[in-house]
Amino acid sequence: MATIKDISLRCGVSVSTVSKALNGYQDISEATREMIIKTAHEAGYFPDANVRALKMKKTYNIGVLFSTLTKHGLRNEYFAHILASFKEKAAKRGYDITFIEHNIGNRKMTYLDHCRLRNFDGVFIACAEFTEPEVLELVNSDYPVVTIDHAFNEAISVLSDNVEGMRQLTQYIIDQGHRKIAYIHGTKSSVTHNRLVSFHNVLKENGITVPEEYFVEGIYRSAESSEELALRLLNLPDPPTCIIASDDYAALGVMNTARRMGLKIPEDISVAGYDGISVAQALEPKLTTIKQDTDKIGSEAAKQLINLIENPMSTSLDTIYLKVQLVKGASVRNLNKAD
């Protein structure tokens, strides 16, 4: 690799002059600047950002925490899409992104250690176990932090409006004439909690009570888990007319069970999901679901984090709720129409 010194020797000027010419300082003659830029280009020279960071105290590199838990991480469409849009926005603003790892090679280290190792300007916690001590350590550190799907006091949080999403979905299903609505919700988390509360509230507002057995806990993203739970629900003496699954993958499981039992969707049983993954819209019938705006979540997270990095004093640690969109699809039957 060519260095600044190589260029200075080739041009017969000092390294200071090369540095200044390349960085657009004004006190360099036009002729010198041109020669230096030309030479640098020919030599394929590009200043080393890591070294530069040593003086500048800024790496222009963001650490992204993306732990690969079961059914999570990059293998999950929801998170992968968020990362894609985060990455694009960050690049536009001049930042690279590097994954934060737990242990790297033989060296044991915490997430925070890894951030110190790489000297990130900020941290994006995209996907993690929020109760883990290491995650908390990171959130409570000096690093600017933005999280997804979970609100902390010490960080900016970007998340879908789950209360509103669940409200829209539930109200839509009720409006279609359903009264016996079951909910296979995900494992406990603040997201799950908010959706459950919202579901409850909408039922209450509409004067609907559903039996306890209609609430069952499944596993996010697991079609197998929801297949089994759906079987139980559909075999109840008084089965629901509609099943809301924790997410679209889980909804697929519900559909499979229904079909295996000889039930048609939505004629015999209605199904709804959550997330709005692309493949659910390629299905027949199209899945009724709530689409989370992954593009917006990712780009908003990047925007907020970079603002926090560049203007810490004028960026408040808010929780930002993003709009969701009801996708009506065709998997929920309209019971009001006689057909």
Next chain:
Amino acid sequence: MATIKDISLRCGVSVSTVSKALNGYQDISEATREMIIKTAHEAGYFPDANVRALKMKKTYNIGVLFSTLTKHGLRNEYFAHILASFKEKAAKRGYDITFIEHNIGNRKMTYLDHCRLRNFDGVFIACAEFTEPEVLELVNSDYPVVTIDHAFNEAISVLSDNVEGMRQLTQYIIDQGHRKIAYIHGTKSSVTHNRLVSFHNVLKENGITVPEEYFVEGIYRSAESSEELALRLLNLPDPPTCIIASDDYAALGVMNTARRMGLKIPEDISVAGYDGISVAQALEPKLTTIKQDTDKIGSEAAKQLINLIENPMSTSLDTIYLKVQLVKGASVRNLNKAD
């Protein structure tokens, strides 16, 4: 952030001693070492890898090219899974990964420029337009390079055995008694070419000829595109009994069209895909497809790249073919049985 100097002051020793103690040199007394390690730990000190790289000529950072073309990049399950497994393997071997971008902020740069900027130890081209000059520039550079799904002379390539995969799939379909087999293949690329050739060969070996109209070019990963093409195929005077789609998403499109036409799968029309994405296995009927081993592709790519980085002289620039697996599913009807 604490620096090595802070630790040396706190401990009353020189920075040299701190450095050596922390790096496990043997010529440091046990007592000194312990005190230094303890102090460093208390101060939350972690050496800056970027600075260290300045002396060591090694960043332990791998650049990953993942350009977001249509239906590609992180939003594509196939590539996202490969990246996930690459990332895990790299971390195990002690390497971080950072995305290579085209332009970063306002600065225009080539992929190669970006690599120089970050001083990567090596480059993983996971997903890119292989004919782009910038990609070629990178492949022909001094950097150790590993690619996926495309073979270069100047780099290591890791890819599924497409000839073998297409052979297994086609032969299976023929064994089920099909003779009228259509193929909606993807746009031209070496991968597409190899699959097409293999399809042809297997037909020939089995003494089967299919009409020209059975070969149509679609768009990888596009359900919309294949929906339209399937409609055309199924409306032919002599329609196929089985349609092979370029990939699983495309197969979904074929299924949708068939159902819309009132055809049952596989009773009235058989469908097969390629890739083995997770959601295709949650469908009913389960899709007949070729599963590409994304975990293996990612980890093998990481392994090869790191070997090339660490032992350039004993790692040859081979093309590595990985086994694929026929997933029989239930979307291809057995025409031999009268049922």
Next chain:
DNA sequence: CTGAAAGCGCTTACAG
């Protein structure tokens, strides 16, 4: 066993 010194590639206040 410990430390002073040189150096990695860059930036920038300062002197000329």
Next chain:
DNA sequence: CTGAAAGCGCTTACAG
């Protein structure tokens, strides 16, 4: 307009 010098945080050959 140009350059010598100091310094960013670290490593390591060398001297003691």
